[in-house]
Amino acid sequence: MKNRTKIVAALSGGVDSAVAASTYVEKGYEVIGVTLKMKSCDDSKEKTKACCGLDDNIQARLVAEKLNIPHYFLDVRQDFREKILKYAWKEYSVARTPNPCVLCNFHLKFGSLLDFATEIGAIGVITGHYAILERDGTGSVKLFKGKDDLKNQTYFLSALTQEQLNRSYMPLGDITKVEVRQIASQLGLPNATKQESQDACFGYKGEGFAETLYRIFDSKSIPGDIITEDGKIVGRHNGINNYTIGQRKGLGIALGKPAYVFKIDKESNTVYVSTDSSLLLKSTFTAIDMNWLDSTEDIIQCEVQTRYRQTPLPAIVEKITSTTASIKLLQPARAITPGQALAVYRGSQLIAGGWIDLVK
Numbered sequence: 126m127k128n129r130t131k132i133v134a135a136l137s138g139g140v141d142s143a144v145a146a147s148t149y150v151e152k153g154y155e156v157i158g159v160t161l162k163m164k165s166c167d168d169s170k171e172k173t174k175a176c177c178g179l180d181d182n183i184q185a186r187l188v189a190e191k192l193n194i195p196h197y198f199l200d201v202r203q204d205f206r207e208k209i210l211k212y213a214w215k216e217y218s219v220a221r222t223p224n225p226c227v228l229c230n231f232h233l234k235f236g237s238l239l240d241f242a243t244e245i246g247a248i249g250v251i252t253g254h255y256a257i258l259e260r261d262g263t264g265s266v267k268l269f270k271g272k273d274d275l276k277n278q279t280y281f282l283s284a285l286t287q288e289q290l291n292r293s294y295m296p297l298g299d300i301t302k303v304e305v306r307q308i309a310s311q312l313g314l315p316n317a318t319k320q321e322s323q324d325a326c327f328g329y330k331g332e333g334f335a336e337t338l339y340r341i342f343d344s345k346s347i348p349g350d351i352i353t354e355d356g357k358i359v360g361r362h363n364g365i366n367n368y369t370i371g372q373r374k375g376l377g378i379a380l381g382k383p384a385y386v387f388k389i390d391k392e393s394n395t396v397y398v399s400t401d402s403s404l405l406l407k408s409t410f411t412a413i414d415m416n417w418l419d420s421t422e423d424i425i426q427c428e429v430q431t432r433y434r435q436t437p438l439p440a441i442v443e444k445i446t447s448t449t450a451s452i453k454l455l456q457p458a459r460a461i462t463p464g465q466a467l468a469v470y471r472g473s474q475l476i477a478g479g480w481i482d483l484v485k
């Protein structure tokens with residue numbers, strides 16, 4: 126029998142990764158199912174929670190059995206703690222709001238998993254992301270939004286390098302979530318009707334992500350003042366790590382109408398709030414650790430996203446150095462938050478990514 130091309134399928138336990146894997150099984154590839162083990166149940170407050178991974182792990186194994194492919198677990202718990210959780214903890218401690226999903230894709234799903242693929246002689250990794258990859262045959266890959274407008278996941282792929290994209294395969298880009306479920310049902314996959322989890326894979330019910338991190342790394346939040354823009358103390362906060370720009374709920378203050386966090390000062394350990402939501406509007410900021418995927422211009426007319434599910438904002442991005450950029454929005458936007466991921470688009474193509482730094 127002729128040797129088949131070997132490829133790794135990232136199986137999360139969800140329907141998207143299952144259908145993505147099935148497409149390459151049907152194409153005749155030698156598909157190896159792999160599920161990342163990021164946490165053990167030993168440090169979980171709720172052993173039935175998705176963060177523990179029990180249900181997802183079972184679903185992934187059942188999918189592999191249905192597709193008749195081998196299935197393995199890849200232990201990435203140490204990298205998850207050091208490269209994702211510790212980074213996020215440090216960001217929260219200096220009044221920044223991290224995006225761990227972007228980091229998880231870069232370090233684990235398209236990092237550790239690709240390393241594993243290399244070790245076993247596989248050409249790359251299949252994932253269930255709704256994105257379109259276009260290869261030109263010269264080693265350059267263009268990344269586009271998928272067909273399903275409700276599932277634009279390119280924002281979370283904005284840190285991936287050309288090398289990572291070259292070895293990535295995303296077969297769901299040309300179909301919708303509804304079609305994915307139909308395919309799963311036709312194939313008789315056990316998770317065809319499985320609902321998507323709305324929780325972070327490392328969170329716990331009733332506990333904010335920042336609180337979880339501070340507990341994991343044995344840190345103590347430092348209380349401080351909540352102050353209005355005119356300097357009036359209106360309350361106390363339980364640690365700047367528990368607040369983010371634009372936050373309205375959970376402030377524990379009463380000002381007669383909704384108040385918003387518009388500034389967090391780590392030096393004075395102060396959270397600033399206002400009932401004037403216009404203070405959240407900003408149009409200029411800088412970005413660091415830029416990842417230029419497909420752009421050679423120094424000044425780029427484009428659209429940007431400063432958070433997930435945001436309608437792309439018309440902007441001008443100017444390269445300052447090879448890793449930094451200045452962004453000018455053509456119209457001010459609300460709650461641009463230091464620490465969040467920046468995705469830069471030209472139409473439906475993701476051309477660059479970075480991390481929001483100084484907001485002016």
